[in-house]
Amino acid sequence: MSASVYAQDFALTLADGLLKTGNLEEAITEYKRFLCFNHDEGKECQVYFKIGMAYRNDGQFQNAINAFDKAMSKSSIDSTRDAIRVNIGIVLIVEEKYSAAEFEFLRVRMFSKNSSLIKKANFYLGICYLYKYEWDKAKRVFSKYFTIQPVNEEVLSLFSADNLPGNKSPKLAKWFSTFIPGSGQIYGGNLLNGLNATGINFSLGYLLVDSILDHRCADALIGYSSLFERYYRGNRLNAERISREFNENSNRHSAAIIFNHISDLLLKKKSKL
Amino acid sequence: MKTHFFLLSIFSVQLFISSASVNAQTNYFTPQHILQFAEYLYSEGDYLRAAGEYQRFLLISESAPDDSILFKIGTCYSLGQKPQKAIDIFKKIINQKQASTLRDSALYEIAFLYFKMGKFEQSLNFLDDHPHTSILNFNKFSSLKSINYLHLKKWEKAYQISSNAITGNALSDSLNFLLRNLALEGSDIHRKNKLSAALLSSVIPGAGKMYAHRFNDGIYSLITIGLTGWQAYDGFNKNKIRSTKGWIYGILCGGFYLGDIYGSVVAVKLYNEKTENDLIKKIDIRLDLHL
Secondary structure (H helix, E strand, O other): OOHHHHHHHHHHHHHHHHHHOOOHHHHHHHHHHHHHHOOOHHHHHHHHHHHHHHHHHOOOHHHHHHHHHHHHHOOOOHHHHHHHHHHHHHHHHHOOOHHHHHHHHHHHHHHOOOHHHHHHHHHHHHHHHHHOOOHHHHHHHHHHHOOOOOHHHHHHHHOOOOOOOOOOOHHHHHHHHHHOOOHHHHHOOOHHHHHHHHHHHHHHHHHHHHHHHOOOHHHHHHHHHHHHHHHHHHHHHHHHHHHHHHHHHHHHHHHHHHHHHHHHHHHHHHHHO | OHHHHHHHHHHHHHHHHHHHHHHHOOOOOOHHHHHHHHHHHHHHOOHHHHHHHHHHHHHHOOOOOOHHHHHHHHHHHHHOOOHHHHHHHHHHHHOOOOOOOOHHHHHHHHHHHHHHOOOHHHHHHHHHHOOOOOHHHHHHHHHHHHHHHHHOOOHHHHHHHHHOOOOOOHHHHHHHHHHHHHHHHHHOOOOOOHHHHHHHHHHOOOHHHHHOOOHHHHHHHHHHHHHHHHHHHHHHHHHHHHOHHHHHHHHHHHHHHHHHHHHHHHHHHHHHHHHHHHHHHHHHHHHHHHO
């Protein structure tokens, strides 16, 4: 056995061991040491992939993606490249870059010839749609993933109208508050903010109208420019913001519930296998 | 426990490999290979890991510490965004008993790191306390001093230093020309006077703010003070000194009036700061393009 083979084996064994024991930075160093002295393309791909996993587990997501990219560039086998692409997508999901992740999974789904990879990509694509709140697309993807009854029906029921959030229209909220200050906030689910806006705007409006009716133009002008205009404009903007926040919170909550259910179904499916 | 066992087994493997490599005459952990690996990491842009390997090389190699390796470690820390560690390493080079050939370069790197950290005074003090040894570095050091003075808004000093540079190669000449121009630009900045702003606002409310290029604020102040003043006048005119309306609007008007004068002074201060900071930004962009 030549010395270089001793060395290769030692570096990789050490790196793998360090990775297993959670010494991620040290493992990356040893993998890179291997790469420095060995230029076997097949092994390089594997090692870059492991570096990517170590970076991912260490929370260094951009470095993980860079390593996965290098791993892809070192492999000419389509299925390997697709498997790496799925891992890039997973890192992107963790980073909450759902659109970029969706792109990776769509590529695998469209061009891969490996059915198990396509299935995996489909599952993660569903997760992307879930967190992008594209319920119909998520439903379609997950119902194709969980084909066996009664699991399929269970998945479909997760996306029924009862389980999905009823979104508020920010535009409508703004218009509500344009005509009746505070009503948009109440529509958006924030009663206290709405009542506060109603009270302030009606009081200031009353003073303004009273000044105009009494022909106290200067009072009206001061009241309008210094207080009324500011509160009225704020009331309309707040109504829009509150509706947006309501939608975001309820969508995120629903996505989390559906995700937990799907995780349970996946665990059941695996345990049956 | 599991980890300890693992590490022990790793060390025993390493011992075996080392003994095997005596016969084979090579393994990953010879000084030469460690250095090769450090260079590889450096070329890959993994600077902090490279710094670790250069340090490992220094520990393992039996020869005396090599300045060039220390300098590389410092550069790695500098490029790896660890300026304080880089400074500590560069200081090791300049504090060595035997004068190092890299002393001037280490001095420059330390001063440059202080500059990059925004510690312009410290950078200048360091350069003054540690004069460079080679005349060849005169322009390089004076340019850095001049850049520091530009950031401290000491335009004349910056101009003076860049003017004293020795004409030499085209690159340093053009840099000094640029620095002189920037210093001139800085000294030509038209600064507004705080006292003028206060006086203007005391005569015509809002005028001080307009002087500081805040036209909307100025008009708003003029209208607010004018209207409250008019209402105060109206109140006192109707009910003399017993007018509640007069007192309320009078106090409001007085508050707005004083606030406007103070606001004008602040507006001028902010205007001057913004103008100077805009120039500093321009300086950074131009120097980035040049350096």
